[in-house]
Amino acid sequence: MSSAPPVLEVRDLCLRFHTDQGTVEALDGVNLRVLPGEILGLVGESGCGKTATARAILGVVPAPPGEITGGRILFGGEDLLRLPERELARRIRGRAITLIPQDTLGALNPVFPLRTQLLDVLRWHPPEGDGGLWGLLRRYGRRWRRQALAQILALLRQVQLPDPEGALAKYPHEFSGGQRQRLLIAMALLPNPVLVIADEPTTALDVTIQAQILRLLRRLVKERGTSVLFITHDLGVVARLCDRVTVMYAGQEVETAPTAALFTRPAHPYTQQLLASLPDHRKEELEGIPGVVPSLIDPPRGCRFHTRCSQARPECALTRPPERLLAPGHTVRCHLY
Ligand SMILES: Nc1ncnc2c1ncn2[C@@H]1O[C@H](COP(=O)(O)OP(=O)(O)OP(=O)(O)O)[C@@H](O)[C@H]1O
Numbered sequence: 001m002s003s004a005p006p007v008l009e010v011r012d013l014c015l016r017f018h019t020d021q022g023t024v025e026a027l028d029g030v031n032l033r034v035l036p037g038e039i040l041g042l043v044g045e046s047g048c049g050k051t052a053t054a055r056a057i058l059g060v061v062p063a064p065p066g067e068i069t070g071g072r073i074l075f076g077g078e079d080l081l082r083l084p085e086r087e088l089a090r091r092i093r094g095r096a097i098t099l100i101p102q103d104t105l106g107a108l109n110p111v112f113p114l115r116t117q118l119l120d121v122l123r124w125h126p127p128e129g130d131g132g133l134w135g136l137l138r139r140y141g142r143r144w145r146r147q148a149l150a151q152i153l154a155l156l157r158q159v160q161l162p163d164p165e166g167a168l169a170k171y172p173h174e175f176s177g178g179q180r181q182r183l184l185i186a187m188a189l190l191p192n193p194v195l196v197i198a199d200e201p202t203t204a205l206d207v208t209i210q211a212q213i214l215r216l217l218r219r220l221v222k223e224r225g226t227s228v229l230f231i232t233h234d235l236g237v238v239a240r241l242c243d244r245v246t247v248m249y250a251g252q253e254v255e256t257a258p259t260a261a262l263f264t265r266p267a268h269p270y271t272q273q274l275l276a277s278l279p280d281h282r283k284e285e286l287e288g289i290p291g292v293v294p295s296l297i298d299p300p301r302g303c304r305f306h307t308r309c310s311q312a313r314p315e316c317a318l319t320r321p322p323e324r325l326l327a328p329g330h331t332v333r334c335h336l337y
């Protein structure tokens with residue numbers, strides 16, 4: 001376990017969406033930390049607030065209807081929630097923190113060839129810092145362009161895109177889904193970020209391509225020492241890719257552990273049920289978790305899982321359990337402990 005300070009620390013993050021149906025309490029005191037050079041998995045069922053957490057970190061929560069009502073997002077000693085939008089755009093988003101999105105076609109501009117789009121990433125988010133107006137002017141020069149293209153080609157080779165030179169002249173729709181995913185990994189690594197957030201990047205791909213791309217991503221970030229916040233609902237992906245995992249349920253984090261510990265000694269009843277509902281070829285039937293995810297408009301008080309928990313006690317409906325340390329790096333929020 002690394003004792004270096006975390007790269008990112010989200011503390012008690014609260015986020016609401018004001019809708020015509022009522023106020024959606026999407027995040028209710030979310031806590032997570034990403035350590036230097038590690039891949040943290042953020043898992044949970046659809047609607048539990050994974051993307052909302054990522055958006056809050058990147059400073060792109062649509063407001064309205066979104067409103068961050070509390071918490072801190074500490075990154076390199078700064079609270080990103082207190083940082084002016086100008087600073088976020090200049091130093092953080094797309095530069096120190098980049099995103100690998102799920103929608104590969106939507107993330108690329110259809111009217112420009114790849115060369116233009118990749119040069120623009122480096123032009124606007126140069127790894128060495130932007131250097132003000134003079135820096136920008138320099139980045140329209142020929143010498144800069146030649147060096148930048150060399151850097152881009154090297155990265156395209158690293159993500160194993162076939163024919164990198166030829167690829168630069170192509171448009172986004174001329175690549176396959178798997179190739180576009182490789183491109184977006186290259187694009188996210190190009191500014192040499194401290195943290196990459198990946199939001200379900202491989203869910204649209206078939207399993208063999210998915211496995212290749214995850215292996216590639218893991219190798220590249222480990223080589224560079226880049227930290228990753230990897231969002232997924234797929235525990236199989238977590239097992240293969242992540243060093244540690246934080247499990248979310250209905251807008252709250254319930255358990256955090258090193259990946260092996262989470263799979264062998266899951267502590268929270270929700271985590272246990274999530275693992276029990278993994279498809280198992282030895283079992284006849286698929287087990288699900290009884291009940292449904294509660295509405296986040298007027299959600300259950302206390303531990304939000306208590307309405308579906310077979311071990312719930314009266315206090316579970318009253319107060320949210322504090323974080324308990326079970327083993328080094330393994331914490332749970334449950335009144336049973
Ligand atoms: N723009 C919005 N307006 C209103 N409600 C929203 C908005 N965006 C998200 N929500 C709500 O916030 C909650 C969390 O959504 P979020 O997209 O973070 O879930 P998720 O964990 O990423 O799910 P999935 O696995 O399906 O991507 C959900 O209840 C969702 O309906």
Ligand SMILES: [Mg+2]
Pocket residue numbers: 050051052
């Ligand atoms: Mg999502």
